[in-house]
Amino acid sequence: MLSILSGDLVKQLDADFIAQQGISSLELMESAAKNFCTWFRGNFVPSEHRLFVFSGPGNNGGDGVAIARLLCHEVKAVTLLVFEEKENCSMDYRLNFERLPDQVEVTSVDKFDFKFEETDIVLDAIFGVGINRPIDGVYRWVVEKLNALEAIKVAIDIPSGIPADDVLDGEAFKADHTVTFQFPKFSLFFPEHAVYTGKVHVVDIGIPDTFLSRYQDNKYFLQAKDIPALHKRFHAFSHKGDFGKIMLFGGSLGKVGAMVLSSKAALRTGSGLVHVQIADAERMIMQTAVPEVMVAGAQEIKRLEAFDALGIGPGWGTEVDLSFYSSILKRFHKPVVIDADGLNLLAKKPEMLQFVPKGSILTPHVKEFERLVGNVSSHKERLLKAQQFAGEYGVFLILKGAFTSISTPDGKQYFNSTGNQYMATAGSGDVLTGMITAFLGQGYNPLQAALCGVFHHGLAGELAGKQKRRGVIASDIIACIPQTFLELDIP
Template identity: 35%
Template sequence: MLLSVAQIRETEEFTIKTEPIAPIDLMERAASLFAKKLVEEIDLDSFCEIVVVCGPGKNGGDGLVIARYLAENQKVLVVDSCFDSKPCEEFIINYALIEGNSNVTIVKADQFIQEGNPFTPPFFPLIIDALFGIGLTRKLTGSFEKLVHYINQINGYVVAVDVPSGLLCDAHTPDDYVSVFAHQVYTFQFPKQAFLLQENSSRLLSFSVIDIGLLIPPNIFFNKKLINEEVASLLIHPRALFSHKGTFGHGLLIAGSSRMPGAALIGAVAAMRGGMGKLTVHAPAKVLDALTPYLPEAIHSMDENADWFSGITDTVAQYQSIAIGPGLGTEKVTLEAFERLLHQIKDAQTPVSLVVDADALNMLSKADHLLKWLPPYTILTPHFKEFERLVGPVENDFHRLEKLKEFAQEYQLIVVLKGYYSVIALPSGELFFNQSGNSGMATAGSGDLLTGLILSLLAQKYHPHDAALLGVYIHGRAADLAIQDRHSEESLIASDIVSYFGAAFKSLRK
């Protein structure tokens, strides 16, 4: 789950009262687990020095506890960065515990900065950033700003405690706000929403979560959640022993044009590899001719137009799901056919689930009256630019998320906003952040795979909510498995990803 800073504070207070545990002991537990993880994951002996930069608040108190644990086996330099600020009680208590420790050297931040940067190659220090935590709501200025600039100039490896100092957790961090650049963040109990947004990619490289045993208040409400292996494994349907191809549904893929025939093939292979019983591909003849040698299992529905989608003549009621968009083009004849298709789906006697992607999204942005014709729970799969064509320009990533939630609620749609952490917005106002996938997926055809996979899940009678969540996770999981096996993020292409769909499904069924 993703909680706001206020909600995290609420969980801390609830834990203190319910467990019960004193605040100073909760800090001890969290910081000791941080130190333990650091020792387990990082070779401390490879650094010329270990520097812990401690601010005046509770984050600084965490840093002092971490320094004390590391000093059991290492020499540690602690930078007292209170400046003129009054330190909190936890800082004062933990400062007293390291004073006089022969393995700990304490210097004031002013002295640390004035001495200049002694860490030039080949000297490479480990910097532990415990300056400010999640409570920061304003721009760093004065001595604190100067210190952060200095830290960022040091040739070292930076690990932040809970959050990189200067980064706002619940709001956009303007470009002129300085923050510590963290190679790694060990964050307590919950990921912070700011970590999942592209706009902050220049402020941290990676993060991992440390479970510090916080208890969740029973009445706490959260509408931002994570899709991980545990969640995805609960969504996957069992396969019935006594079944036939009709059991697993019939889907229609409307994709491809004379200019982009490959989109139909990529989407069709993904649909069949996603577990559906039957797939019909509607496309111009030349697209279908190219499809046959690679996917003889697909049923063909030939468009009357030689180059573009111009309409289907058979009834849509025979399909459990329809996907439209990949490689389609936005010709006038295609837009008119799309409008007729929406009317056909609306008039169908049985519900037909719909996935809208790529050029079909671009047609929606050109003829936005069509948005009201989409059936409830239609799944849209835009990337950032396609989404902005639908809703208008956005100011920053937090603004984009707000528009995403409002758009899904207004039109009662499910929107998969594709990115490194793809976000799925539900009509309920819930946002789900996906945690599978890698940068190798930024390749032509990857989005077509996702469209075909979601089409397949819908044909198998997955609820559209579940089809979107599971489809996004499987898509990313397959790419992760491809990288783990024999591919690299540089070499990965769409056909590599789909070849690992089976392994991704199996990993959730174990």
């Protein structure tokens, strides 16, 4: 699993890797440039585009110079836009500059006309992860000019102007794609930066995971290759009891649709037996919509210990008897999943948090989270509060959104790589609740259930989005859950 490192740790890692491998920083830069070019060829037809590379004076600019050299024979034309005389640039920049072939046109930014065609590709290699102050002067002027013009815009490692570990102050390059090397930088996960980062791509530059694992910052990026090892395996003699017996609480009058979605998602995720506790008046709707689900009666609710996992909250409403809610939390001694109104009720009566079983999984969206912890000024602060909340209450806190984060009781944070904007639709969170509860019921530990649930949920959303784009509804996500197991080759 990829570590997400601070800007300072990135510099240290590069220096240590260069020393261990007995290579030069120029060779590492060449590897980064070559792997960027591989990504470029996989996403564009080079011969159909002109390439304009804006290179600052540091090593991020050196990356840009190397890329201009490597692609100059493949694109229609390549122009290198420079800010400084090469004598004022980093050593690796100068060494790459001296290797430029005649096909690369070199122009100073103050002499450039900034006229682009829609098919032109602008490459931002002005500043990298080292910047820790607002850009100004000619750099800001160039970035503002580029942001106002039509072209395809690609940032190398991080859009110029955005600090690696903090929230942007001032202006930054607005990319359609950000190609970040080896691992994503922390600030790429901030929603405040979404307009600048575009689609984020992680490109391997040859630093092995075994080396990266030495540099821990308690933050990790969850990818497809990480998921198979997290899954339990079942065999030919497994029966429905082995696949878990779960109960979902919710579905107040008029809101049973949330429970239809949650219970169906649990079944599609592999639950062997699913019970629901809903308003009596909604029983017929539930049993018609999802005949595989059993509506719980008084006896099942009294015998909660018979269940492997509980999910609480979808469509529950906020008029629930809090003593009943408290009794569930006090009587069930295994982790539970809490979402939606289950969270809103905890925010209404925070003293109930002490009864939440250790290892439980809470899945708030941003507003639900702020009802629990109060207002925050930035996503960086929100993530810090999520980390603190998880530690204080001994729970796993899933903060939903782009790059959904999972904060653990031991201080770690995981960021998900799947999902898309089309999942921002009513009921999507109810689907996630059913999926995570299903994994818990199948005997996954809370971390496994959280990571697998979030990743499969996002992947199902991606698969649905390919078919229906902004027409995706929660039921489409459910329909794609089985395909996620095929995509990841999970038996």
